[in-house]
Amino acid sequence: MTTATDKEDKWKYIGFNDIWFIIIGIPLVSFFLAILFFNKLDETWVLFVKRGIGGFSFTAMYWLGLRYLMLFLRKRYDGLEHTMKRLIIVALTIILIGPLASGLLDFILDFLANLVNYERMDQGENNKILPIYFVCFFMIAVYEAIYFYYQLKQSIEEREQAKQAQIHSELAGLRNQVNPHFLFNSMNTLMNIVIEDQQLAVSFLKKLSKVYRYVLENREAQTIPLSQELDFIHSYVFLQKERFKGSLEVEIDIADSYLDQHIIPLSLQILFENAIKHNVISRKKPLLIEVAVNNGKLMIRNNLQLKEQVMDSTKVGLENIKTRYRFFTEETVDIQEDEQYFAVAIPLLVA
Numbered sequence: 001m002t003t004a005t006d007k008e009d010k011w012k013y014i015g016f017n018d019i020w021f022i023i024i025g026i027p028l029v030s031f032f033l034a035i036l037f038f039n040k041l042d043e044t045w046v047l048f049v050k051r052g053i054g055g056f057s058f059t060a061m062y063w064l065g066l067r068y069l070m071l072f073l074r075k076r077y078d079g080l081e082h083t084m085k086r087l088i089i090v091a092l093t094i095i096l097i098g099p100l101a102s103g104l105l106d107f108i109l110d111f112l113a114n115l116v117n118y119e120r121m122d123q124g125e126n127n128k129i130l131p132i133y134f135v136c137f138f139m140i141a142v143y144e145a146i147y148f149y150y151q152l153k154q155s156i157e158e159r160e161q162a163k164q165a166q167i168h169s170e171l172a173g174l175r176n177q178v179n180p181h182f183l184f185n186s187m188n189t190l191m192n193i194v195i196e197d198q199q200l201a202v203s204f205l206k207k208l209s210k211v212y213r214y215v216l217e218n219r220e221a222q223t224i225p226l227s228q229e230l231d232f233i234h235s236y237v238f239l240q241k242e243r244f245k246g247s248l249e250v251e252i253d254i255a256d257s258y259l260d261q262h263i264i265p266l267s268l269q270i271l272f273e274n275a276i277k278h279n280v281i282s283r284k285k286p287l288l289i290e291v292a293v294n295n296g297k298l299m300i301r302n303n304l305q306l307k308e309q310v311m312d313s314t315k316v317g318l319e320n321i322k323t324r325y326r327f328f329t330e331e332t333v334d335i336q337e338d339e340q341y342f343a344v345a346i347p348l349l350v351a
Contacts, residue, residue, distance in 0.1 A: 013074040014143070015150030018067075026063055029135060030056040062135050069093060070143060080151045087144065094136045162327030165320050166222070189243045204242060207235040215266070223262035223328065223349055226298070230254070233268045233291075240276060247281045252291040254298075261348040263298060264324050271344055274317055275302040294345065297334065301343035321346065 073086045186208060194201040214232040218224055230252065237250045272289060279302065281287045289302045321344075322333045331347040 013071050013078070013147075015147040018143075022063065022067075026060050027056065029063075029138065030059045059135050063139055066090065066094075066136060066139055067143070070140070074147070080148070080155065083144070083148065087140070090140060094133065158326060162324055165323040185243055186239060189239070193242065200242075204239065207238045210235040211239065218265045221265050223351075224265045225259065225351070226254070226261050226263055226348065227259040229263055229265065229268050230259070230291075233272065236269055236272065240272075244281050244287075247283050247286045248276070249286055249288045250291070251288070254291065254293055258293050258298075258348060260351065262351050263346060263349065264321060264328075267321050267324075267346055268300065270317055270321060271300045271346075275300075275342070278306055279303075280305045280307055293348070297331070297345040297347055299343055299345045301341050304337070304340055304342050318344065 069090060070086070073089060077086055190201060190204055190208075193204055211232065214228075214235070218228075233252075237248075241248050241250070268291070275287065275289050279287050285305050287302060287305070289300065292299050292301075318333070318335065325331070325333050325347060328349055329347050333347070334345040336343045336345075
């Protein structure tokens with residue numbers, strides 16, 4: 001069954017469903033070309049129609065040919081930032097190849113006309129190059145104007161979606177830190193620590209305070225240096241390690257050269273939270289979370305030991321991260337999963 005999304009994707013590189021535009025446009029443009037360039041005052045309508053048949057052939061060839069070329073270029077050079085590059089390539093193609101294509105079509109039409117003993121009325125015209133360029137640049141102007149509007153609309157929608165995702169992420173980040181489960185687990189862990197080790201309890205409170213402060217101070221930031229996010233995640237991991245007592249292991253191996261690059265705030269926390277929420281964590285089955293840079297992206301990987309039942313998701317998680325990264329880069333958030341590991345690779349952003 002074809003969905004609305006499938007139809008939108010089908011016409012993504014055109015900007016609209018142009019089937020009827022082609023069906024109506026080619027005959028209409030051919031008619032006007034016949035009037036503007038080839039019609040003579042002493043011609044009968046029969047001669048006018050015969051002359052228009054050749055014009056229709058040329059219009060259809062250039063229309064459909066240019067449409068294919070524009071589709072190819074838009075798939076290769078997608079986006080508003082490549083508009084000028086696409087237009088230059090198309091214009092050069094028209095100027096350099098247009099006359100050659102015209103000559104080839106003339107030859108084909110002559111051959112077909114001779115087969116059926118048909119007299120072509122457009123044959124021998126010296127001013128064909130003018131209507132050819134008229135058709136080409138008219139078509140480019142219409143298609144590019146519509147595509148520009150479509151791309152602009154998409155860009156505005158993506159920015160709005162990213163803005164909404166940012167707001168949801170801020171709320172989710174706050175909720176993850178102040179929800180009853182987190183508070184209950186933290187307070188329960190703290191009570192046990194206070195009885196056993198008061199110095200450790202003080203450290204635990206400091207880390208807990210640091211986690212809250214980071215969330216509040218960076219809830220409106222769009223990107224943040226990796227060094228700051230790692231500093232925060234160390235505090236977050238400290239709290240979780242005290243909660244799971246030897247059942248949670250975290251290995252972070254990142255070269256100093258990457259620390260000045262940026263990531264989306266709280267993205268590491270969301271990925272750590274997902275790993276902890278969805279996997280069994282026990283002394284027999286410790287959870288290992290690894291953080292490293294692989295192929296220019298920040299890789300967060302954990303061994304896979306899924307729980308049979310997990311608490312309801314907040315529905316932000318990975319989709320939230322994907323949406324926000326689309327706002328800043330064309331690089332994708334990569335997800336890999338096999339029988340042993342679950343890994344997410346997020347792009348590192350240049351400040």
